[in-house]
Amino acid sequence: MSKLIAPSVLAADFANIQRDIEMLNNSEADWIHIDVMDGVFVPNISFGMPVIKAIQKHAKKTMDVHLMIVNPDKYIETFKSIGADVLTVHYEACTHLHRTLQAIKASDMQAGVALNPHTPISVLEDVINDIDLVCIMSVNPGFGGQSFIENTYKKVIQLKDLITKSSAPTKIEIDGGVTNKNAHKLVSAGADILVAGSYVFKNENPTQTIKDLRALVNS
Numbered sequence: 001m002s003k004l005i006a007p008s009v010l011a012a013d014f015a016n017i018q019r020d021i022e023m024l025n026n027s028e029a030d031w032i033h034i035d036v037m038d039g040v041f042v043p044n045i046s047f048g049m050p051v052i053k054a055i056q057k058h059a060k061k062t063m064d065v066h067l068m069i070v071n072p073d074k075y076i077e078t079f080k081s082i083g084a085d086v087l088t089v090h091y092e093a094c095t096h097l098h099r100t101l102q103a104i105k106a107s108d109m110q111a112g113v114a115l116n117p118h119t120p121i122s123v124l125e126d127v128i129n130d131i132d133l134v135c136i137m138s139v140n141p142g143f144g145g146q147s148f149i150e151n152t153y154k155k156v157i158q159l160k161d162l163i164t165k166s167s168a169p170t171k172i173e174i175d176g177g178v179t180n181k182n183a184h185k186l187v188s189a190g191a192d193i194l195v196a197g198s199y200v201f202k203n204e205n206p207t208q209t210i211k212d213l214r215a216l217v218n219s
Contacts, residue, residue: 148178
């Protein structure tokens with residue numbers, strides 16, 4: 001499978017969100033990554049339901065929704081109704097992770113699990129075959145523009161090993177601090193999907209940046 005680029009609209013211009021979504025539609029981006037923060041699980045608040053619904057009206061690509069919230073089970077069907085194609089919950093926020101994954105799939109979405117930087121890969125051993133995507137946080141969740149955590153490479157290799165040994169269909173996504181400096185090394189370690197926020201949207205030519213990043217990881 002070719003590697004995917006999923007620009008994070010957390011770094012977009014909120015006053016011109018339609019313009020930025022249309023830019024992504026016309027770019028070589030594969031997915032649109034949407035971070036949902038509640039100010040409880042992480043110390044920040046981002047998109048609410050009405051904004052995501054508005055994004056969905058314009059988005060023509062897979063909507064990859066990442067929930068950094070407590071009690072994610074409460075909102076699974078709501079996120080499906082406003083356009084989520086992939087729904088990722090945090091391991092640290094789910095008391096009954098297997099049940100949550102089944103509920104996401106029952107709502108006809110791909111089910112993802114995100115791991116904070118301090119959480120070991122081993123916690124997923126018993127559910128890896130139920131997970132479509134594991135999102136490894138390569139920064140501490142809550143804010144964009146942070147520096148990449150170097151231990152991420154080791155975690156990607158460990159996760160790839162678990163997926164291979166389990167014959168699981170799971171894809172590996174990296175979220176945080178992704179740039180052209182680390183993208184190729186992440187893919188070489190086993191990553192399938194790269195989320196890039198500030199690196200894309202703070203660049204003078206986001207469309208070209210996406211194109212270059214895509215070429216780099218698929219070379």
